[in-house]
Amino acid sequence: MNPVNYLYLAALLFTIGATGVLIRRNAIVLFMCIELMLNACNLAFVTFSRMHGNLDGQIIAFFTMVVAAAEVVVGLAIIVSLFRSRHSASVDDASLMKL
Amino acid sequence: MENLIALLIAAPLLGAAVLLCGGRRLDAVGHWIGTVLAAASFVIGVLLFADMLGKAADHRAVTQHLFSWIPVAGFQADVTFRLDQLSMTFVLLITGVGSLIHLYSVGYMEHDERRRRFFGYLNLFLAAMLLLVLADNYLLLYVGWEGVGLASYLLIGFWQHKPSAATAAKKAFLVNRVGDVGLSIAIMLMFTTFGTFAFTPVLGAVDGASEGKLTAIALMLLLAACGKSAQVPLQSWLGDAMEGPTPVSALIHAATMVTAGVYLIVRSGALFDAAPDAQLVVTVVGAVTLLFGAIVGCAKDDIKKALAGSTMSQIGYMVLAAGLGPIGYAFAIMHLVTHGFFKAGLFLGAGSVMHGMNDEVDMRRYGGLRKYMPVTFVTFGLGYLAIIGFPGLSGFFSKDKIIEAAFAKGGTEGWILGGAALLGAALTAYYMTRVMLMTFFGEERWRARPTASPAEPDVEPAAEERGTHAEPHPHESPWIMTIPMIVLAFGSVFAGAFFGVGNRFLHWLEPVTGHEEGNSPVSAATVTAATLVLLLVGVGIAYLQYGRRPVPAVAPRGSLLTRAARRDLLQDDFNHVVLVRGGEHLTRSLVYVDHTLVDGVVNGSAASMGGLSGRLRRLQNGYARSYAVSMFGGAAVLIALTLLMRAV
């Protein structure tokens, strides 16, 4: 099977994720969309690794998974504490950075 | 012996330091400390005088070098004193009259709680004045010059709780500062012209300088002299200076400080001689002031202000004489000394009268006081005869010489100056007789209760202001005040004859000032005769106006000239409108400019930056998603650009 198809799939997944980040308000959904984008990247990395015949892409994919795991930990903690203080998981409610 | 010179200054300076820093502990003895130190200075002066008399006439000048004051490449100012016949004369006058007035003040200021401070200021004045006349260079003279200005400021404003006194003090200092600008510029000009500003090298090198420069220096010195000696156009402060206690008026504003300008001109004689144009200006200033002062003196009802006008006028005589060059220098100083005696005596007499009259100064509320104050009456009367130039008394000898010298200038100028001086003599006789008659003769107007004067609200409502409606009980002053008056009266009577007969004073000063006889178009006898006739005319008119007729207790409206003269010939009004108002507008508009324009540019640019950032701030709406949009948008644009670049 032509590996380029995997790239199309990765691009599709990334676009779905990005669109989700831009239009959804729920922090959890947002978070899942970010994961989707990360995994789309991983897919692209692995595909490239396969196409170019070296292991660099796969190594990076592992790194990405580690970072994603760390991000989940921090991100979920933030969302939970946000939910606790505001009783809502909507990101638009948390606009404290606005002057 | 010359090592004593510094002690002359040190004694009163020590007094000032002790009295001003000593605090209340010294209140009980402070006045005696001050008086003793002033007298000590006088004793040292007499010792130095005796020493000087023992030397040959041409070797009498001595100097004492203390230390190098301002040493900067090429600019060398030293603290060096120079004692010659001219400064000796001043030293004796200053310390002698000064000591007497210290003594008088012990009585006069007895009830003032700040008497210690008063004596501190008086001592400070003596020290500064001695520094002025003993300095060996113009910059050191400048220190004394401003020092007496400071002492004068402090003493005029001694009763600071009175706003009028504080204002008068400030005015005196400011007007003097204008004169000081002249002295500063003169010293700078000397430095650029001669490379020094010590008396001997400057006055010795006059030949090497251009006449233009010399005229400029001389005119600047004249400006300084005008400020200090209350000559037109800087005379306006002297009348107001009478706000100070009367001993101050006697010492500073009659006998010594105000004559400093004459000293400056005589001291710089060689310079003026080389600048004839400047000399002419000096004589004109002198002549104008002597008439100006006399006219003002004729109109004032305040006894001290009348005397102040007289002082201005008499100094005008001195300046006129000093402007005549070597013909007049010695006579200027001679008149200065005799004037020191009789004018100080007159002021002390006026003080004594005020002392007995609850500090009333309006002569219209005096009258018939001779019965109550016999000593004051006699001493004041002798001073009066001296100042109008009664034959045989001091003023006769000194003033007559000046009038002769004015005629001796020659040419049309000689006639004009001599005429002005003669007219001044008549006016002097008039206003002094007026003062005498209004104060010591006539009805006892003080018995009547003072009434408000509806016609002339500007005439000083003195008694009302001071809140002393009670009828005064005129009485003679205590001995401590009358003794100085008696001593000064002796001086007024005999000093002139002592100096004048055989030209003793002239020979004494000649080595310093030089002398030449002018050739007068009129003989000395004619001048004397004319003076005497005019004197009689002046006295006669005054007698007709104030002796024969009762003096109204409220000043009549008077002619236009009288009213103008009461307002110091409108000089103050001119100053007020042009300088005070103009200055206020200028500063106010500058404050506005600073705030709106200079600061405005800065604040404006700051504000526009602020506005810009305010617009940009709206982009930061705090929604994470909108930031994400811009990130994606940015990333998309970047990628698109990269692809585009590749394609091209």
Next chain:
Amino acid sequence: MSFPLLTVTAALPAVGAVATAAVPAARRTAAKWLALAVSLATLGLAVAVLVRFDPDGDRYQLTESHSWISDFGVRYELGVDGIGVALLALTALLIPFIVLAGWHDADPLETGSSRWRPTQGFFALILAVEAMVILSFEATDVFLFYIFFEAMLIPLYFLIGGFGDRAHQGGEETASTQRSYAAVKFLLYNLAGGLIMLAAVIGLYTVAGNFSLQEIAQARADGSLHMATSTERWLFLGFFFAFAVKAPLWPLHTWLPNAMGESTAPVAVLITAVVDKVGTFAMLRFCLQLFPEASKWATPVILVLAVISILYGALLAVGQRDIKRLIAYASISHFGFIIMGIFAMTSQGQSGATLYMVNHGISTAALLLVAGFLISRRGSRLIADYGGVQKVAPVLAGTFLVGGLATLSLPGLAPFVSEFLVLVGTFTRHPVIGIVATVGIVLAALYTLVLYQRTMTGPVKAEVATMPDLRVRELVVVAPLIALLLFLGVYPKPVADLVNPAVEHTMSDVHKTDPKPDVEAAR
């Protein structure tokens, strides 16, 4: 290697600042005493520098040199000439008085106020400023100088913005707003000047290849370093702009009245009497020495600006209603004199300008500190709120008058000597400028005497009737300053002897000799 006296002199207040800041808040008084002790010890070190310095010796003495950032040729180079020593001594002398005068200025506010005033921070900041000012007088490496020139803005910013004058008409709210405004204005003005100078410093490096003042000056003097005329002028302007802001010269002056008005009197003294001197000092040291030709090129414009400063400052002082702003404008007038003296390019002018820096420091400190005592008693800065103080507090009024007389340059007091030297020095080369500037002495008398008359004389106002006279601590602050004013007025020779050789060097840097008097020239 000899003992690094200059480094130690600067390091002591720096260490003292850290130590003072570390004192716990509960032991507030200990922090004050510590700061006072450190400032006095620094004064001792400054005296040691004075003693070790030989006026007739080398130009720069007590030099220290270490490599610092070798990649850019930045060195840690210190050294002082006569001018630097005089100003270093002035700084070390004034700081103890500033500390003592500000003894209660940083005490916590009365209950009910939310503002937090760390007392020890106030004194630590003052010491920090002292350290940096001393270092900028000592630095002979341009980059090193730049660092301290800029760094002193930080503690000053906090001193102005954090510890304002309590006597404020508009209440705490307005006071706080105006204070921030003044602090920010101060910072922005000086940062703008400093950044332009940074550009010039970098420019100098690209031309000269190093930052060492002595090396560059030497290379310029012997012709091995050639600068194009336009380059020299641009670099000169870059440096001069920064110094003219700090000095300050008209029309860059408007930050000073705000900064002085809103800060406490001791901090205002710190600004005018100490920090601003860095600006005029740097003109003498850097502008004239590094860019002699450009300095001569700019002289006419600078002299005119200086004369405008003199008259404009004096006239605005006359129009002020606020005591401290009045003194600020008077200072602007005096800085005009100093700058005029520097650029008159005569030995009298430059010696006079250096003496002026010292004397102005002392006289302004005396006047401003007494004014501060006065203001703290009545709680108002407006002249109109006073009257008749002389009757109630004669010692306070007397010292105020002496300070005022020093400000108007009365002969016999120190400022007269320097002012006259500046005027003479200017007059010999530029007579018209000299004469116009002389008018300033009348205006000086006007603003001083008007201030004295309105506040001290006249009937006693009800609000001042119970005003206490100077206390012992305040007298200890004022009396030595007045004594010094008198001493330096009568016998300025020690300072003049210290300064004269350094001025000779500067004069030879710019290749100028004094004009000869007419009589001599004719011969």
